[in-house]
Amino acid sequence: MFTATVTPSFGEVDGLGHINNTVLARWFEMARNPIFRIFEPNLNLSHDVWPLIMARTDYNFVGEIFYEFDVELRTYVEKIGTKSFTVYHEAWQEGRLCTYGRAVVVHYDFKACGTTPIPEDKKMKLAEHMVPEGLARD
Amino acid sequence: MFTATVTPSFGEVDGLGHINNTVLARWFEMARNPIFRIFEPNLNLSHDVWPLIMARTDYNFVGEIFYEFDVELRTYVEKIGTKSFTVYHEAWQEGRLCTYGRAVVVHYDFKACGTTPIPEDKKMKLAEHMVPEGLARD
Amino acid sequence: MFTATVTPSFGEVDGLGHINNTVLARWFEMARNPIFRIFEPNLNLSHDVWPLIMARTDYNFVGEIFYEFDVELRTYVEKIGTKSFTVYHEAWQEGRLCTYGRAVVVHYDFKACGTTPIPEDKKMKLAEHMVPEGLARD
Amino acid sequence: MFTATVTPSFGEVDGLGHINNTVLARWFEMARNPIFRIFEPNLNLSHDVWPLIMARTDYNFVGEIFYEFDVELRTYVEKIGTKSFTVYHEAWQEGRLCTYGRAVVVHYDFKACGTTPIPEDKKMKLAEHMVPEGLARD
Numbered sequence A, B, C, D: 001m002f003t004a005t006v007t008p009s010f011g012e013v014d015g016l017g018h019i020n021n022t023v024l025a026r027w028f029e030m031a032r033n034p035i036f037r038i039f040e041p042n043l044n045l046s047h048d049v050w051p052l053i054m055a056r057t058d059y060n061f062v063g064e065i066f067y068e069f070d071v072e073l074r075t076y077v078e079k080i081g082t083k084s085f086t087v088y089h090e091a092w093q094e095g096r097l098c099t100y101g102r103a104v105v106v107h108y109d110f111k112a113c114g115t116t117p118i119p120e121d122k123k124m125k126l127a128e129h130m131v132p133e134g135l136a137r138d
Helices: A023-031 A033-039 A120-127 B021-031 B032-039 B120-127 C021-031 C033-039 C120-127 D021-033 D033-039 D122-129
Strands: A004-006 A052-061 A070-080 A084-093 A098-111 B003-005 B052-061 B071-078 B084-093 B096-110 C002-006 C052-061 C071-080 C084-093 C096-109 D002-008 D054-062 D071-080 D084-092 D096-109
Touching: A004 A023, A004 A033, A023 A052, A023 A070, A023 A084, A023 A098, A023 B021, A033 A070, A033 A120, A070 A120, B003 B021, B003 B032, B021 B052, B021 B071, B021 B084, B021 B096, B032 B071, B032 B120, B032 D071, B071 B120, C002 C021, C002 C033, C021 C052, C021 C071, C021 C084, C021 C096, C021 D021, C033 C071, C033 C120, C120 D033, D002 D021, D002 D033, D021 D054, D021 D071, D021 D084, D033 D071, D033 D122, D071 D122
Parallel strands: none
Antiparallel strands: A004 A070, A052 A098, A052 B052, A070 A084, A084 A098, B003 B071, B052 B096, B071 B084, B084 B096, C002 C071, C052 C096, C052 D054, C071 C084, C084 C096, D002 D071, D054 D096, D071 D084, D084 D096
16 A cells, blocks of 8 residues: 545635545546556656556545545555556545545557556566455445 | 537646646536536535535546647536436547546535435436437447 | 637635636636747647746736636737747636736747747747737736 | 645646646645634635635746655745735755745635735734745745
């Protein structure tokens, strides 16, 4: 598990008084940094070295997030395929699970414009962060 | 179908040179305005009148979106339940489908803090915008 | 003058019920697209061809912007220097000026990592969009 | 001085490879939380209790911010007027000052729709965080 903490900002609150759903996309993306670093430790986004592309994200809003308190982001690997893997995300505030979701990330060669197999050593590093059985919600 | 057009901005391009995945959350949300207006024509977000809350969103990134061209957002209703409905979204650029996804919206009473049935007249208005059979991708 | 229209989204409303101040940064940036196109018509952001970098922006919030109505962005050139120029922005809603501000843009060579003079033909194109005397607010 | 640390996210990098200028608006807004708490400790945004409104912000981009490293936000009070005050912000990365700017915040009664004097006890709390002479850049 990777964890990160974010402090909500005034403008992330929406007109209903809680953190807007679109903010979670940015927060979960930030929480993927340590997973990205497995593939490119310096987070260099040059097409010559960056090997990942997003295929899909989803977000399930099960509790409101408020402006007042910090939010803890918990990040796991849920599935490791040949050419893609799935990240499982949770956002917690004050002991409540507020949002959970997934991101499907594809291993990609930007110069060749095509998917490529995830190297075995990267798979092993990803595997160190697998979500415990029974933890991830559908 | 509802349609809306957005012009990408400089900062919505990410380090890989295409529109960042998190931007679609905001664009699809804007594209839901006409659906929101079925429930609250003046988009008044007061807890006394606003009757909707987001339960889930997902995004499938099937083609890159570039800075240079406008993006067309196409919005449909896919499913109408008793207390919630599903919106189906597509983002097109230069004749290519680039992102598609769904939003599950719950009919909600913010004062009573609970779900409530969607009124029949609203269901009928939603039903005028059903996605044609076979169009929506899984 | 260049004009563009934006439709506010649900999440751009903040907890006080009006469009959050940070949103204007994105909207004004989008409104600069036609000015950027004077320098790079295809909006190609490669360091080999893109010649602009932001030095400064400011925003004056003189009226609230609401979710309900579209916003008109009006964009002018206010000053043309040797190596930089100033853009003047206004955001209008329902006939009210709501936000105005400026962006100082520097002509820059990303390969040489230094400022360069604005070519005369670009200066002439910029000059076609000068703000009328007396219009821009301090 | 108040300090806060933010971790850049993938999508905050723009097409030129550094953190986009619009992101600073959000970061500086988050950095104002402890100043907001002087006025409303629970960050309750109800019009009944929230007493602040933004009048102006500016941002000076003096160094690029990169994806790879955390960013330190330093926040001070620069000026305390009768009905408004000025916040001075800096963003630092790896020992370099990258962005600085100001926010003019007005003390406001949302029910009466008008400015009101800043209470003396709040002025004194603000005064504990004045920017040291000579530190703030023009």
